[in-house]
Amino acid sequence: MENFIIIPFTVGLIYLTLVLIYRFVKWVRGLSKLDKLRLVQSFKIRRMLRSLKEVFYEGLLHRKIFRKNPVLGYMHMSLAFGWFLLIVLGHIEVMAARRSLLVPFYLPVFFRYFETGTTFFASGIFSFLMDFFLLIVLSGVALAMLKRFKKQLFGMKKTTRLKTGDRMALTSLWLIFPLRLLAEGMSAELYGNGSFLTSSVGHIIGSFSSESTNLVLWTAYSCALGFFFAALPNSRYMHIPTEVLLIFVRNAGIRLKKRNNTYTDIQVFSCSRCGLCLDNCQMAAAGINHAQSVYILKNIRNNNLTDEQLFNCLLCGKCEVDCPVGINTIDLRITQRIESTLQYNSSYNYLEDLPARKASTIYFAGCMTHLTPGIIASMKTLFHMAGENVWFMDEEKAPCCGRPLMLAGQHDAASKLIVNNTRKILGSGAKTLVVSCPICYKVFREDYELGNVEVLFHAEYISRLIREQIILPGKTTTRIVYHDPCELGRGMGMFEPPREVLRATGKVIPVKNEKQMAHCCGGSLGNLKISQQERAVLRNQAVKDYQQYLPDVLATACPLCKKTFARHRGIEVMDIAEIVVSSIRKSAEVVPVKASVKEEAFAEELV
Amino acid sequence: MEDFSFLNPGSRQIDFDNFDDRLLLYVLEYEPSFVTCISCGGCTATCSAGNLTNFNVRKIGLWLRRGETEKLSQEIEKCMFCGKCTLVCPRDINIRNVILLIKKRISELKTENQPV
DSSP: OOGGGHHHHHHHHHHHHHHHHHHHHHHHHHSOHHHHHHHHHTOSHHHHHHHHHHIIIIIIIOHHHHHHOHHHHHHHHHHHHHHHHHHHHHHHHHHHHHTOSOOOTTTTTTHHHHSOSOOOTTHHHHHHHHHHHHHHHHHHHHHHHHHHHOGGGGTOSOOOOOOHHHHHHHHHHHHHHHHHHHHHHHHHHHHOOOOHHHHHHHHHTGGGOOHHHHHHHHHHHHHHHHHHHHHGGGSGGGHHHHHHHHHHHHHTTOOOOSSOOHHHHHHHHHOOOOOHHHHHOGGGGGTOOSOSHHHHHHHHHHTOOOHHHHTOOOOOOHHHHHOTTOOOHHHHHHHHHHHHTGGGOOOOTTOOOOOOOOOSEEEEOHHHHHTOHHHHHHHHHHHHHHTOOEEETTSSSOOOOSHHHHHTTOHHHHHHHHHHHHHHHHHTTOSEEEESOHHHHHHHHHTOOOTTOEEEEHHHHHHHHHHTTSSOOOOOOOEEEEEOOTTTHHHHOOOHHHHHHHHTTSEEOOOSSOGGGOOOOSOOTTOSSOOHHHHHHHHHHHHHHHHTTOOSEEEESOHHHHHHHHTOTTSOEEEHHHHHHHHHHHHHHHSOOOHHHHHHHHHTTTO | OOOOOSSOOOOOOOOGGGOOOHHHHHHHHHOGGGGGOOOOOHHHHHOTTTTTSSOOHHHHHHHHHHTOHHHHHHHGGGOOOOOHHHHHOTTOOOHHHHHHHHHHHHHHHHHTTOOO
């Protein structure tokens, strides 16, 4: 009996199963008690169905990759979904042939070898479908080979550098299906059990056909399968089983909470190193090609992450947008930074509890706004027009909001500043906190516990004033291109309020790279390693892109973006607050408006 | 009152045999731009932490060059990482990274039980 051909396949499969069981059990056990409870709670029919749907759409059909590029999507779908159908249909075929639900696990794989010539119910249809799906998978393999040489056809500029384990798994994966085709073709020629594809291949190689070549081909096929299974746990193909677990764990609501746990591992092993994040990363333009998310994930997995890589990231979040697996690269990296800087968090013992002033509204400008006095002056004018009782909290003395420390991974140190600021904000009895810096806005919204105090970004505040007709900006024909700050747009999901404000003052021109795909200005506080020269490269790249649309003014809602762009001489850059105030002034000169408003508009001119 | 040590300045002589360059070499290795510092003090003028307490970024640079590891380990704690110094630096030095490197190296020295 030539049963030994199943040995390589079986050994590989058993090894893979054992490794997967070991890792999955380790990961689930490593979750915190609360997270485990969440996971158990999520085993309800509706949530399970939702997760299964996601597994089907993302794990098999690869919908997100289709959206990015149809050819790339087809390549992934044909391999994943085609192979999946081959396995499922193969089992059904064997069940139909044996008239039993219990069939040996290896039989569907080597069916054409063991079942020679028997016909059974719908055997013709089965063999046609099996050939058809094999053709689809083979087309995927062909595309994958083509992609290695011509990745531009797949809409990709770069792919990841492979390591040895990946190469071994990749080669065996590429060999599996051509070998299956040859083996099935040979069997079809010998026993006549093939369909359109395998029979024709059998005819072509007919002159070599013999029982012994047939055996050799099937053994080679078995070896390729076994080798792939054995190589899978130590290669990037580990993402195939891990992604399924990730989807269930993520849909249970489990997130990273400032510290590493096994959810980090699940995400790390889910990375397929497809390289879609590489094309989105702007840093390559500045010649930084070692610190992108895919390499960070790889280095966490291999335990060789260096600070130079970890801190060399703008944390702009562009890589997260296109990740087909949906890995939270930003959370992951910040958590990694927190872990690496645990030893040196400051205590800030010098912070004093300065008295809070009673007011209905607090304005927190933030460190960055203090470097752009134009924004502060505009905000003061707006507050004055609105007749607001405002306490300018950090006009003279106040600690930083804590976000820059968070970005540098110093979470414990940041919480010291947060406590100090929180006490003051609550002490003033204010109902509203207005901030004009997205960096501060993010930390106030996410990490402060301010009770009933409403945190407003200045764009929201201004658009409210405009809606209530407290301020009357005049609409002109100024062409405005709006630059989405990373922390505000991708970071907080706020895209519309700044545009609403700008639409009241001029013509907002839509650009190609905006909202989710907006550029980073290059000034990001997230990156501690990038040099000013490299930052300038990124900034020039962004400005060049915006200049195509011939804007009169480049608008932004972030003092740091403004400061960064202002160093470029070719473009005028203004914050939305400044644009609104100047538009009010212009319209007050031309159009007769309420005398009081006009008067107030000029009263604050000297600030 | 501020102690300027005018009356008892102590010895200012630098002994090159005992010069402690552990931090300086580490910083220069990973942030070579620090070598271009002209001690202009722009960083100190804009510093958010310096506005709240007696903290001087320029002095950090000076002490780094003089190898005053012990003083640095106390003083460096005060920085809030807001990044204003980096933005105003006329020599485009990545000061935020310099501070991070000093903090990291000091904590490494402490865990290695070396004198700080």
